[in-house]
Amino acid sequence: MKKVFKIAVASGKGGTGKTTVSVNLFTKITEIYTSKTVLVDCDVEEPNDLIFFPQAAIKSTEKVFQTIPVINEEKCRFCRKCVSYCEFNAIVVIPPAKFAEINANMCHSCGACTFACEHGAITEVQNMIGNITNYDIGIGNGLTEGKLKIGSAMQTMVIKKMKPGINGENEIIIFDAPPGTSCPVVATVTDSDYILLVTEPTPFGLHDMKLMIDLLRKIEKPFGVIINKAGLGNLEVYDYLKKENIELLAEIPFDKDYAGKYASGNLLNNVPENISKIYVDLVNKIIARFNNV
Numbered sequence: 001m002k003k004v005f006k007i008a009v010a011s012g013k014g015g016t017g018k019t020t021v022s023v024n025l026f027t028k029i030t031e032i033y034t035s036k037t038v039l040v041d042c043d044v045e046e047p048n049d050l051i052f053f054p055q056a057a058i059k060s061t062e063k064v065f066q067t068i069p070v071i072n073e074e075k076c077r078f079c080r081k082c083v084s085y086c087e088f089n090a091i092v093v094i095p096p097a098k099f100a101e102i103n104a105n106m107c108h109s110c111g112a113c114t115f116a117c118e119h120g121a122i123t124e125v126q127n128m129i130g131n132i133t134n135y136d137i138g139i140g141n142g143l144t145e146g147k148l149k150i151g152s153a154m155q156t157m158v159i160k161k162m163k164p165g166i167n168g169e170n171e172i173i174i175f176d177a178p179p180g181t182s183c184p185v186v187a188t189v190t191d192s193d194y195i196l197l198v199t200e201p202t203p204f205g206l207h208d209m210k211l212m213i214d215l216l217r218k219i220e221k222p223f224g225v226i227i228n229k230a231g232l233g234n235l236e237v238y239d240y241l242k243k244e245n246i247e248l249l250a251e252i253p254f255d256k257d258y259a260g261k262y263a264s265g266n267l268l269n270n271v272p273e274n275i276s277k278i279y280v281d282l283v284n285k286i287i288a289r290f291n292n293v
């Protein structure tokens with residue numbers, strides 16, 4: 001069976017440079033190892049990997065739907081049996097007011113309420129919650145982007161729907177995870193083989209990295225740390241990694257000149273030589289791990 005290595009790039013907080021690391025890593029892997037690599041933007045609330053690829057062209061797009069139950073108040077007897085079946089507190093039934101409603105943003109589409117209702121008062125409809133788009137970006141096997149519909153809270157569902165379609169012809173899959181440690185992050189990292197944890201050497205960076213490390217240890221995922229903006233802040237992150245015996249995979253120095261070019265939109269064409277070399281070393285470490293799986 002073909003070997004596929006899935007890498008998630010994650011960070012305990014936003015603003016660490018996780019997306020920059022994901023995109024540069026993807027580009028470098030396709031340059032020096034295999035073009036059978038795809039980048040998957042799982043930050044479905046604010047996907048922005050696409051900004052790095054102005055040449056992107058849409059290959060395909062599909063809508064993501066969630067099955068939502070709807071209560072017909074004409075048929076409802078307001079017995080509240082569905083309420084007791086719902087583990088997600090998504091149903092409100094107030095018998096004296098003859099009120100019955102399902103909150104689509106809290107519903108997890110488990111189907112328990114439809115099963116529970118003995119009066120045929122619940123039917124199911126398809127609710128559009130987002131899009132999944134595949135882009136040809138002229139590099140590797142392209143970019144897959146998930147985008148949540150504005151107003152929907154179903155990030156996890158969109159992320160889960162993205163994954164089955166991307167195995168295809170890929171040897172390496174890079175997931176750019178949402179920031180933080182919530183359910184969408186867990187949905188992104190659970191079936192990854194290795195997690196690259198991006199942090200910055202500040203007290204906030206350390207605090208949020210620790211939360212992420214707790215999570216990864218709980219779900220027993222192997223990981224290593226990349227310190228971005230190295231040279232700013234303090235040395236506490238380094239002390240912590242040493243004390244906890246956690247692998248420091250790379251340090252990407254803060255480069256004022258590059259940061260300026262980055263801010264003005266020259267994203268992938270102006271990576272300084274010293275930073276480019278760090279990504280080459282990082283890719284070599286990752287590939288060595290891939291070959292040992």
Ligand code: SF4
Pocket residue numbers: 071075076077078079080081082083093100116117118119120121122
């Ligand atoms: S189980 Fe059916 S009848 Fe009872 S409250 Fe729920 S929707 Fe109404």
Ligand code: SF4
Pocket residue numbers: 069085086087088089090091102106107108109110111112113114
């Ligand atoms: S489908 Fe499941 S989660 Fe949604 S309202 Fe019904 S019981 Fe609750």
